[in-house]
Amino acid sequence: MSYHHGNLRQKxxxxxxxxxxxxxxxxxxxxxLARDLGVSHAAPTRHFADKAALLRALATEGSDRFxxxxxxxxxxxxxxxxxxxxxxxxxxxxxxxxxxxxxxxINHPEVAAHADRKLNESAERRHDMIFEAARAAQAAGWxxxxxxxxxxxxxxxxxxxAAASLSDPxxxxxxxNLEDEDSTTDELIExxxxxxxxxxxPQKSRGRNAQKNAGTKGRNx
Amino acid sequence: MSYHHGNLRQKxxxxxxxxxxxxxxxxxxxxxLARDLGVSHAAPTRHFADKAALLRALATEGSDRFxxxxxxxxxxxxxxxxxxxxxxxxxxxxxxxxxxxxxxxINHPEVAAHADRKLNESAERRHDMIFEAARAAQAAGWxxxxxxxxxxxxxxxxxxxAAASLSDPxxxxxxxNLEDEDSTTDELIExxxxxxxxxxxPQKSRGRNAQKNAGTKGRNx
DNA sequence: CCGCAAAGTTGTCATTGACAACATTGGGGC
DNA sequence: GCCCCAATGTTGTCAATGACAACTTTGCGG
Numbered sequence: 067m068s069y070h071h072g073n074l075r076q077k078x079x080x081x082x083x084x085x086x087x088x089x090x091x092x093x094x095x096x097x098x099l100a101r102d103l104g105v106s107h108a109a110p111t112r113h114f115a116d117k118a119a120l121l122r123a124l125a126t127e128g129s130d131r132f133x134x135x136x137x138x139x140x141x142x143x144x145x146x147x148x149x150x151x152x153x154x155x156x157x158x159x160x161x162x163x164x165x166x167x168x169x170x171x172i173n174h175p176e177v178a179a180h181a182d183r184k185l186n187e188s189a190e191r192r193h194d195m196i197f198e199a200a201r202a203a204q205a206a207g208w209x210x211x212x213x214x215x216x217x218x219x220x221x222x223x224x225x226x227x228a229a230a231s232l233s234d235p236x237x238x239x240x241x242x243n244l245e246d247e248d249s250t251t252d253e254l255i256e257x258x259x260x261x262x263x264x265x266x267x268p269q270k271s272r273g274r275n276a277q278k279n280a281g282t283k284g285r286n287x
Numbered sequence: 288m289s290y291h292h293g294n295l296r297q298k299x300x301x302x303x304x305x306x307x308x309x310x311x312x313x314x315x316x317x318x319x320l321a322r323d324l325g326v327s328h329a330a331p332t333r334h335f336a337d338k339a340a341l342l343r344a345l346a347t348e349g350s351d352r353f354x355x356x357x358x359x360x361x362x363x364x365x366x367x368x369x370x371x372x373x374x375x376x377x378x379x380x381x382x383x384x385x386x387x388x389x390x391x392x393i394n395h396p397e398v399a400a401h402a403d404r405k406l407n408e409s410a411e412r413r414h415d416m417i418f419e420a421a422r423a424a425q426a427a428g429w430x431x432x433x434x435x436x437x438x439x440x441x442x443x444x445x446x447x448x449a450a451a452s453l454s455d456p457x458x459x460x461x462x463x464n465l466e467d468e469d470s471t472t473d474e475l476i477e478x479x480x481x482x483x484x485x486x487x488x489p490q491k492s493r494g495r496n497a498q499k500n501a502g503t504k505g506r507n508x
Numbered sequence: 509c510c511g512c513a514a515a516g517t518t519g520t521c522a523t524t525g526a527c528a529a530c531a532t533t534g535g536g537g538c
Numbered sequence: 539g540c541c542c543c544a545a546t547g548t549t550g551t552c553a554a555t556g557a558c559a560a561c562t563t564t565g566c567g568g
Contacts, residue, residue, distance in 0.1 A: 092313070173451075173455075175311055176311075176313060212478075212482070216475070216479065217482070219452065219475070220445065222448065223447075223448030223449040223451075224444050225444075226444075226447075226451060227443065227445055227446070227449075230394075230451070231443065231444055231447065234394075234399065254440070258440060258441050258444065261433070
């Protein structure tokens with residue numbers, strides 16, 4: 067009864083996520099994980115062939131949740147395509163802060179280098195999801211003269227960079243004054259995404275109704 | 288004569304940069320570096336107390352070159368502040384592709400965690416350089432109603448995300464169709480930065496003169 | 509009820525970062 | 539001109555880690 071752990075695989079993933087969130091992916095050690103869970107140093111091998119396999123599993127799980135998270139946020143938004151796209155952008159950044167371990171696993175070079183079919187398929191679903199949303203926003207008039215690939219590259223780059231700037235303790239004191247004075251993270255995300263979507267939108271009404279008429283004003287030509 | 292290597296410190300940095308560019312920071316090993324240079328495994332200790340110290344040195348050197356690189360690009364641009372800011376954005380992305388080892392070292396979490404005074408000062412100079420350029424662009428009318436912190440966060444996030452998307456082999460097949468058909472990397476950078484700066488700029492004339500009138504048209508309110 | 513496969517264990521090896529103790533060399537002070 | 543010593547490089551060692559091999563325990567299904 068104490069020999070078979072039962073659900074070691076799941077526990078390993080959970081503990082790994084915890085460690086990654088606390089100390090980063092570099093500090094992850096299979097042996098330390100085993101110690102934390104009170105099993106022998108080689109036990110993880112039964113569930114993950116090597117470190118890359120564990121990270122790949124975490125990334126795959128994370129990528130799927132990422133899709134759900136963003137689709138949920140999109141569906142909760144008004145059905146104006148531009149507002150929907152903005153909601154997805156905000157969700158993208160929020161996911162990276164809410165599930166840092168998933169997000170880091172997804173974006174870790176080592177993981178991408180050892181991707182398998184499932185992970186690649188999930189990545190492709192993510193891509194298609196964003197591509198379709200971008201295309202819909204363009205069809206509604208936003209940046210409609212640009213190539214969709216460029217619009218998507220631009221949007222993803224910005225939210226990705228914002229996620230990086232927000233999560234890394236990185237860039238020491240001075241590089242990025244987050245959370246200054248009276249601005250919460252949510253407000254900052256709101257403003258950043260607004261700059262992607264619609265820099266000319268009226269500042270005063272940028273709450274839930276800010277984009278009510280989006281598609282007929284703002285960044286259109 | 289063969290005992291004292293002479294300029295081992297410099298050789299170590301160069302070789303480290305090479306390895307990082309080829310195989311990423313994770314694969315960097317002090318012992319492998321020593322082997323490559325034909326010295327004993329402990330020789331690097333004389334120049335860098337530990338791995339973090341080597342990366343810190345690389346990051347500091349890189350940060351200084353980063354500043355020079357961007358300032359040079361800025362000074363070569365027309366003196367319209369917006370065009371200057373765009374030139375800096377493009378230089379930012381190009382630097383990440385031209386000197387991937389420097390760029391990765393600068394942005395590595397482990398490095399930021401062990402920063403010293405020199406590195407922090409260089410990071411601060413980078414920050415100030417960009418901040419001033421953003422402020423000048425705003426003074427010329429671009430996004431002049433936004434907080435400079437937000438404008439800067441937005442700009443940096445986008446170029447940073449673009450750099451990440453362009454350099455990582457990451458996000459397997461399908462996530463990001465770089466270099467499709469007839470588009471070079473330089474053109475892609477051009478289009479991305481144009482989307483930051485001036486989404487309404489005329490598409491036809493986006494060569495060297497594209498932003499000739501920037502600041503009086505385009506993204507202004 | 510028992511055998512076999514899943515799951516866990518102990519043991520070992522090569523690699524690595526870090527450190528200590530020792531060796532070599534060349535340049536500056538005398 | 540010589541010698542000392544500080545800078546630089548070397549050998550040796552240790553603990554941690556990932557990976558692998560060989561063995562053990564357990565419980566489930568025929």
